[in-house]
Amino acid sequence: MPDTKLNMRVVTIEEALEDLGRNPRPFITINRERHPGDIPLPSRLLLERLRERGVADLLIVPTTLVELDAHLPLCRDREKFIAGELVLIMVTKLHTTPERDVGGQDVEGLEKNARDGLYVTVAMATERLRACADFSEHRKMAAEARRGEIFERLQPLLGDVSARNCFAEGQKRIEDWYPGPTAYRTMKSAYVSIVELLRRGVAPLAVETEQMDLVRTARAVYAKAEEFLKAQHVMSGMLRELMEDDAFKKATPVEQHDMQAAFLRKHALAQHQDLAHNKQGGPLLPQLMSAAATMDINPAWVFSNVLFYKCELDCAMQLGRAERGVSAILGPEHSKRLKRFMAQADEAEGKTDVDAETEAAWRLRDLALGVKTRAGWEEFFANAESDGREFCITKTQ
Numbered sequence: 001m002p003d004t005k006l007n008m009r010v011v012t013i014e015e016a017l018e019d020l021g022r023n024p025r026p027f028i029t030i031n032r033e034r035h036p037g038d039i040p041l042p043s044r045l046l047l048e049r050l051r052e053r054g055v056a057d058l059l060i061v062p063t064t065l066v067e068l069d070a071h072l073p074l075c076r077d078r079e080k081f082i083a084g085e086l087v088l089i090m091v092t093k094l095h096t097t098p099e100r101d102v103g104g105q106d107v108e109g110l111e112k113n114a115r116d117g118l119y120v121t122v123a124m125a126t127e128r129l130r131a132c133a134d135f136s137e138h139r140k141m142a143a144e145a146r147r148g149e150i151f152e153r154l155q156p157l158l159g160d161v162s163a164r165n166c167f168a169e170g171q172k173r174i175e176d177w178y179p180g181p182t183a184y185r186t187m188k189s190a191y192v193s194i195v196e197l198l199r200r201g202v203a204p205l206a207v208e209t210e211q212m213d214l215v216r217t218a219r220a221v222y223a224k225a226e227e228f229l230k231a232q233h234v235m236s237g238m239l240r241e242l243m244e245d246d247a248f249k250k251a252t253p254v255e256q257h258d259m260q261a262a263f264l265r266k267h268a269l270a271q272h273q274d275l276a277h278n279k280q281g282g283p284l285l286p287q288l289m290s291a292a293a294t295m296d297i298n299p300a301w302v303f304s305n306v307l308f309y310k311c312e313l314d315c316a317m318q319l320g321r322a323e324r325g326v327s328a329i330l331g332p333e334h335s336k337r338l339k340r341f342m343a344q345a346d347e348a349e350g351k352t353d354v355d356a357e358t359e360a361a362w363r364l365r366d367l368a369l370g371v372k373t374r375a376g377w378e379e380f381f382a383n384a385e386s387d388g389r390e391f392c393i394t395k396t397q
Contacts, residue, residue, distance in 0.1 A: 006051055006058050010039060013063045017071055021261060024091045025055055026308065032062035034084030042086055053308070077305070090307040110301060114225035117295025120177050121218040122163060123170025124294070125211040126150050127187045131194035132204040132211075157216045159223075177296065178324050214294060217287040221299050224282075228302040239263065285309060286359040293320030293367055309357075311337045312364060319367040322393045330391055335384035342368060342377070371395045 011019070016027055028042060039062055042050075050058060065082060077087045129150045134140045151163040158166065174183040181189070198204055242248055242263055248256055283291070285306055288299040292313045300310035315338045321328040330338065345365035348358045368377060376396055384391055 006047055007056060008041075008058045008060055010060045010062065013061050013067050013071055016059045016061045019059060020091050023057075025057075026050060026053070026088055026090050027059040027061060029061040029063060029068060029081065029087050029089060031065065031081050031084050033064055034082075035062065040086065046086075046088070049308070088308060090304050110297075111225055111229055113297050114222040114295070114302075116173055117291075117297045118161070118218045118222040119166050119170035120173050120296075121170070121291075121294050122154065122158075122166035122215055123174060123187070124190050125215050126154070126167050127190040128194045128211050129153070129208060131191045132198070132208050135195055135198045136204045153212070154215055157212065158219050161219065161222075177326070180325060213287060214290055217283045217291045218295055220283050221288070221291055221295060221297065221302070224299075224302045225297075284359075285356045286363050289313060289316050289360045289363045289367075292316035293323070296320060309360070312341055312360070315341075316364055316367055318393070319364075319371055322371045322395050323367070325395065328393050330384070330393055332384060332388050332390070335381060335391070338364065338368060339377075339381045341365065 013029075020027065030039060032039075039060065042058075042060075047058075065078075068081070072089065077089075081087045126147055130143065130146045133146055133149065147167065151167065154163040171183050171187070174186050175181075178186040194207060197207065239260065242259065243256075248259055251259060283299070283303070288303065288306055289312070292298055293316045296317060298310065298313045298317050300306045300313050306313065311333055315330065315334050318328040318330055318334065341361040342365040344358060345361040348354050348361070351358075371393065372380065373396070380391065380393070
């Protein structure tokens with residue numbers, strides 16, 4: 001067994017859920033129908049990363065798909081489980097939130113962050129797509145006419161959210177996201193930078209595909225934020241009903257705590273897994289890495305299946321800020337994870353068949369190299385390792 005200083009226990013799914021209800025944390029499950037004998041151990045790398053994330057007691061849960069589905073829907077990892085692979089599941093609780101007013105409440109907090117990120121993403125993507133269209137047709141069409149064409153292309157990706165309204169609202173927020181120049185100059189700069197790329201030989205289709213995918217992912221993040229918050233409010237309402245029950249009011253504080261804990265064990269875990277994890281067809285880690293930078297939001301706040309990469313996604317969000325000229329901070333853990341992901345990306349350079357983690361590492365490395373040179377990052381990492389403080393990062397190239 002690898003020397004990870006982790007206490008690993010093999011337990012049933014029922015025992016795991018009872019334990020996780022008291023202490024939510026990652027656990028590993030495996031299809032015991034594919035492994036009726038010895039249970040394979042997690043890789044040394046995975047165990048080291050779990051330990052870094054503060055996991056000292058790792059639960060390994062051999063179970064069947066039927067047993068697992070009865071408690072925690074697997075969503076995207078379903079096929080991996082069926083094939084007999086180890087599947088890491090992140091578990092957190094839905095927390096109590098204040099009761100919402102009926103009608104007319106302002107959008108705030110997480111929902112506002114996700115909405116504004118969608119708006120700005122659509123506005124900037126529209127200008128980049130406009131540059132591609134003008135370049136490909138060898139003519140510069142009037143901006144409003146060309147944007148109208150692009151809105152029609154973007155609308156299927158946005159569902160019931162208007163592409164035209166997203167663009168208009170994004171324009172209003174650009175100066176907050178890109179301090180210094182006017183919104184007009186920022187959008188013009190986005191247009192010109194794409195034209196320069198295309199003149200250097202970058203294929204318009206590659207840029208268009210990237211921007212369309214970014215808009216699709218931004219819409220998914222916003223939709224998941226709405227869904228996640230709705231789940232929180234539903235769970236909070238159910239908890240309030242429990243606390244208003246006569247039996248609860250008459251119970252001692254210790255009994256009340258036990259009643260709340262039992263309620264959460266029964267309801268919250270499955271609901272959180274179902275609502276806060278991405279379903280089949282949702283964004284992959286590389287897509288969320290790019291969205292973190294452009295939307296100024298950490299997708300792990302609402303997509304619990306990527307909680308394992310919360311720190312790396314934080315790095316992408318901070319690098320996106322630095323790229324826009326906004327103050328950005330990297331703490332000691334951020335620096336450590338960013339250095340590791342950049343090294344992982346370099347080691348996989350030139351490979352064609354890589355997993356989602358490695359592709360995400362490529363994207364994070366490219367974001368970093370857009371802010372500092374390699375030499376600049378080497379100096380930064382050396383200072384961060386020796387000092388152990390938070391450091392402000394700014395774009396230096």
